[in-house]
Amino acid sequence: MSTPEQNAPVQTAGAAEESRPSLSALLLDPSFWADWASVVGLVGLVIVFGIAQPVFLSIANLQALLLAAAILVVLSIGQTFVVATAGIDLSLAAAVMLGAIILGLVNAAGWGIFLACVLAVLATSAVGFLNGVLITAGKIPDFVVTLGTLSGITGLGLILSGGEPTMVGSTFLLKLASGSFGPFGYPVWVAIAAVIVAHIALYHTRFGVHLLATGGQVESAGALGIRTNRVKIAAYTISGFCAGIASLLLVARIGSAEPLINTSLLLNSVAAVVLGGVSLFGGRASILGPAIGALMLTALVNGLTLLSVSAFYQPLAVGAIVVLAALIMRYQK
Amino acid sequence: MSATHHIPSSDAILACEGLSKHFGGIRAFTDVAFQARRGEVTAVIGDNGAGKSTLIRCLVGVHVPDGGEIFFDGRPRPFANPDEARKAGIETVHQNLALIDELTVAQNLFLNREIVRRIGPIALLDRKAMREQARAMLSRLSINMPSVNQRVRRLSGGQRQAISICRAAGSGAKLVVMDEPTAALGVQETGNVEALIRRLREQEVSVILVSHNFDQVRRLSDQIWVMRAGRMVATVRSSETTGNELVALVTGAA
Numbered sequence: 001m002s003t004p005e006q007n008a009p010v011q012t013a014g015a016a017e018e019s020r021p022s023l024s025a026l027l028l029d030p031s032f033w034a035d036w037a038s039v040v041g042l043v044g045l046v047i048v049f050g051i052a053q054p055v056f057l058s059i060a061n062l063q064a065l066l067l068a069a070a071i072l073v074v075l076s077i078g079q080t081f082v083v084a085t086a087g088i089d090l091s092l093a094a095a096v097m098l099g100a101i102i103l104g105l106v107n108a109a110g111w112g113i114f115l116a117c118v119l120a121v122l123a124t125s126a127v128g129f130l131n132g133v134l135i136t137a138g139k140i141p142d143f144v145v146t147l148g149t150l151s152g153i154t155g156l157g158l159i160l161s162g163g164e165p166t167m168v169g170s171t172f173l174l175k176l177a178s179g180s181f182g183p184f185g186y187p188v189w190v191a192i193a194a195v196i197v198a199h200i201a202l203y204h205t206r207f208g209v210h211l212l213a214t215g216g217q218v219e220s221a222g223a224l225g226i227r228t229n230r231v232k233i234a235a236y237t238i239s240g241f242c243a244g245i246a247s248l249l250l251v252a253r254i255g256s257a258e259p260l261i262n263t264s265l266l267l268n269s270v271a272a273v274v275l276g277g278v279s280l281f282g283g284r285a286s287i288l289g290p291a292i293g294a295l296m297l298t299a300l301v302n303g304l305t306l307l308s309v310s311a312f313y314q315p316l317a318v319g320a321i322v323v324l325a326a327l328i329m330r331y332q333k
Numbered sequence: 334m335s336a337t338h339h340i341p342s343s344d345a346i347l348a349c350e351g352l353s354k355h356f357g358g359i360r361a362f363t364d365v366a367f368q369a370r371r372g373e374v375t376a377v378i379g380d381n382g383a384g385k386s387t388l389i390r391c392l393v394g395v396h397v398p399d400g401g402e403i404f405f406d407g408r409p410r411p412f413a414n415p416d417e418a419r420k421a422g423i424e425t426v427h428q429n430l431a432l433i434d435e436l437t438v439a440q441n442l443f444l445n446r447e448i449v450r451r452i453g454p455i456a457l458l459d460r461k462a463m464r465e466q467a468r469a470m471l472s473r474l475s476i477n478m479p480s481v482n483q484r485v486r487r488l489s490g491g492q493r494q495a496i497s498i499c500r501a502a503g504s505g506a507k508l509v510v511m512d513e514p515t516a517a518l519g520v521q522e523t524g525n526v527e528a529l530i531r532r533l534r535e536q537e538v539s540v541i542l543v544s545h546n547f548d549q550v551r552r553l554s555d556q557i558w559v560m561r562a563g564r565m566v567a568t569v570r571s572s573e574t575t576g577n578e579l580v581a582l583v584t585g586a587a
Binding site: 200203204205206208209210212213215216217219220221223224225226279283284 | 415416419427429430431432433434435436440444445447449455456457458460
């Protein structure tokens with residue numbers, strides 16, 4: 001058993017089995033479909049809509065689709081970090097609203113658009129930090145805490161704004177919304193940058209491994225000296241930061257800061273995370289998956305609109321797809 | 334340093350004198366003297382509730398003892414927490430193994446001591462180096478693992494135990510402490526883990542082994558310490574004892 005000759009076969013066996021499984025084996029494995037649900041779904045939707053309504057595949061429509069998806073992509077990334085720790089951030093869309101209102105008010109007060117943007121992002125990051133502290137130090141379930149901050153910051157937004165929208169007439173935001181570089185508008189580039197940075201943070205840093213370890217088995221991670229509470233607080237702060245970036249994109253897009261919560265943003269961020277193959281039980285996550293999930297949900301709405309399907313049917317379609325995706329996830333190994 | 338009866342012999346990697354621990358009114362153990370020699374496998378046996386696990390937990394800093402002194406590597410070292418013990422060179426194989434199911438073998442082996450490359454202010458994981466070193470760590474202990482990229486979730490109980498032991502040994506630990514490492518394993522897997530412990534010993538890693546299994550203890554260890562009802566009642570060389578004698582010592586029938 002303990003003879004040194006055994007070392008050799010161990011190494012060769014390791015090398016042989018580390019090669020990738022064959023394509024056909026991959027296609028027969030249900031967990032492959034579960035891992036790539038969002039990609040398969042996106043490709044499927046593009047084909048169906050492309051045949052039913054060729055305008056869907058026009059460059060102009062695809063560019064509009066990507067532009068519309070940018071906010072959801074950024075939010076889904078924030079939600080992914082939280083869900084990877086086996087948590088959930090229900091205050092995400094409310095934080096977007098708070099960020100937008102602070103941006104509008106600071107800008108209206110004449111403090112300049114850059115300071116307004118910075119303060120908006122700082123405020124939403126602070127909301128995320130507060131969520132994290134309450135969940136870890138306060139030992140309150142994530143669901144309850146973020147439901148509480150959802151309500152709390154909704155109220156705060158209404159109080160600050162007096163319930164009135166604020167116009168934000170800024171050339172900087174106008175450029176951000178309408179300008180483009182190469183084939184994509186600036187918001188798309190912001191989303192792409194967010195995807196790249198988040199991907200590197202998740203897969204190529206110690207923080208990313210510790211995040212997944214904390215989400216996977218929190219006691220084991222703690223036993224190995226990982227400060228799991230800090231990791232969780234960081235995840236919620238990242239989520240808040242993403243909400244801040246999304247609020248800039250939102251105000252730039254609609255040109256005003258409104259004290260209205262876009263609830264579909266929250267639900268779609270969770271839906272994109274689920275479609276992206278991220279386990280709601282934590283410990284397993286990717287960034288590309290949820291980003292493509294967000295694209296898929298936006299493509300669904302875009303395609304249905306092009307097909308003149310009533311907007312009333314859109315939530316129904318989103319709901320059906322999310323539940324279907326969750327069913328496929330059961331095969332995830 | 335207080336004047337103790339006798340300072341432990343210099344070949345002791347870990348030793349304690351007059352160690353006591355109670356939880357409220359319940360005494361876990363009293364006035365325990367114990368030592369583990371450098372490069373040996375030292376076993377601690379005893380019936381359920383004899384105080385073995387609590388003693389071990391005190392030695393590696395999980396519990397703080399109420400009285401007595403702990404010596405590590407010849408110096409008095411009271412560990413306030415497991416992190417301090419680990420930094421000093423004591424690795425514990427936890428009973429629940431402390432593995433993360435969704436991470437790969439390599440990621441688990443390097444968890445919280447990842448290898449990074451610095452690019453300016455940013456530290457990026459050196460995943461290639463970790464995979465290569467993980468393979469080297471596994472093959473050094475002849476652990477058979479299909480791939481270091483495999484998620485731990487898919488491994489058997491014996492393979493998981495092996496990874497946990499490999500992680501403990503691979504960090505350059507001077508002493509590896511294992512609490513019932515084969516309690517949940519089948520016959521063949523138990524054999525594999527026992528072989529692994531022998532290999533640790535061949536590589537001059539000191540081991541403290543807590544076990545219920547007298548045959549296993551006699552097969553693996555050099556020195557056996559026997560606890561009964563919160564006291565250290567005997568210590569024998571494994572080569573000079575019999576299963577019957579151990580049973581008698583543990584039950585108090587001697």
